[in-house]
Amino acid sequence: MRRVVAKPVAAAIVVFARAITAVRAIWPNDGIPQGQCVYFANHSSHGDFILVWAVLPPSLRRKTRPVAGAEYWLKSSINRFIGCNVFDAVLIERDRDKRTRDPIEVMAEVVDSGASLILFPEGTRNQTDAPLLPFKSGLFHLASTRPNIQLVPVWINNLNRVMPKGEIVPIPFICTVTFGNAIRIDAGENKETFLDRARTALLDLSPKHLGGKE
């Protein structure tokens, strides 16, 4: 039953997101990154992965799974349905003390199965004025255990204006999702250097300035 409903619900959510945001992908000059990737994006809204998912070509979208916090997506049965059934999220436990499995292990397993991931390296939604929070170390550890995987920076613009935290009515703003060229971890690259490089690659995609000076 859940499976049957999940597909149309996914389609409806994508149609709704497109109707409100007219979301458009901006690809790098080299074209759409092909093959298995870890997309790492800025995070300001629960809808972030939906936009990334919506603009990916269907062939890539089918094998792309968002990485999300288990606390939120298991909170209620509707969250669970949307997270697990509709978007097939890879749920990770963020609380160090209570968790039963290491998130890196979980993600690496999914990568080994051939799926692509959508990852938010800031670890939480950015509610500050800064464009990007410092990265958590997850991206580095994942890249170290699977050094061959392409890491694609993805900048999601304007979705935070569509539905700021605490609001219930979405405002139609045009959103863009900008993909950068893939990066890879270098052999022996240390954590600080790598995270700094990844963060810069992502920040480079942010619009220089256009409206929404929040």
Place this chain on the structure above:
Amino acid sequence: MNAANADLWTLVLGIFTLLIVSSTIGYLLHRRLPAGQSNAAIENLNARIKAWWIMAILIGLAFLAGRIGVLLLFGFCSFAALREFITLTDTKRADHWALAAAFFVVLPLQYWLLWERQYGIFSIFIPVYAFLLMPIISVLRGDTERFLIRIAEVQWALMICVFCASHVPALLTLTIPGYEGRNVLLIAFLVIIVQLSDVLQYVWGKLFGRTKIAPSLSPSKTVEGFVGGVLSATLIGAALWWITPFTPLQAGVMAFVITMMGFFGGLVMSAIKRDRGVKDWGHLIEGHGGLIDRLDSVVFSAPIFFHIVRYWWSTT
């Protein structure tokens, strides 16, 4: 009604012939290029022709569906235009409810008033009620930073994208003796003149353009393009008198007013784009940028055209 249908069909036939001719020219120009080469101007032209096809077909379908079709089409245009406009403003989180009201209350109400033919309230709803109530909604959040700029931006967006744009379908509500059942042709006249004037200014400018008319606003616009475009669009307007309630001379004057408003409206909207640091309003229509890029001249001429016709021709 029969004469109206005949005129409409003649017009449709004319427009499709024109589109087929343009598509053929576009195709031949493209073929003349050496294999593997591309030319930005020709590609842009072909993208524009494709967009005109879509525009003509959409408007044609709306006409077929009648008043509800026209209202829905322009209601959708207002929505997409308002979204493009608001995206480029500096609104803050404190404007959230005001913006929600603009999109989901003011916009549908304005078109619903047209459907109900409530001209009195239709013509003051946004300039009076929205003008006073929207800042009240914003001020309740208590955020005063850039307050005047924020409320002015939202009001401007509503005036341009909803109020002015809704004057195109408002032409359907006029009652002109001897012109009953043919009001859609007024919309066709307005849209055709504005679009042709844009194209003709572009063509005249490409052929004879020497002197820039507004270098800081719109570097591609020239005096030669402007004069040639306005004159030829005015002549075409006069030649289209048979689809309007006007005499040929009156139709020419109307076309002249429409093209002038359209031209200066285009300059105003260019100035806003420059101020915001963008080249196009959006990416909705391939080759045309955003919807506002195509709608700017219509938006500026529609209310003036509407009021001239209403004052001198309509009994309502």
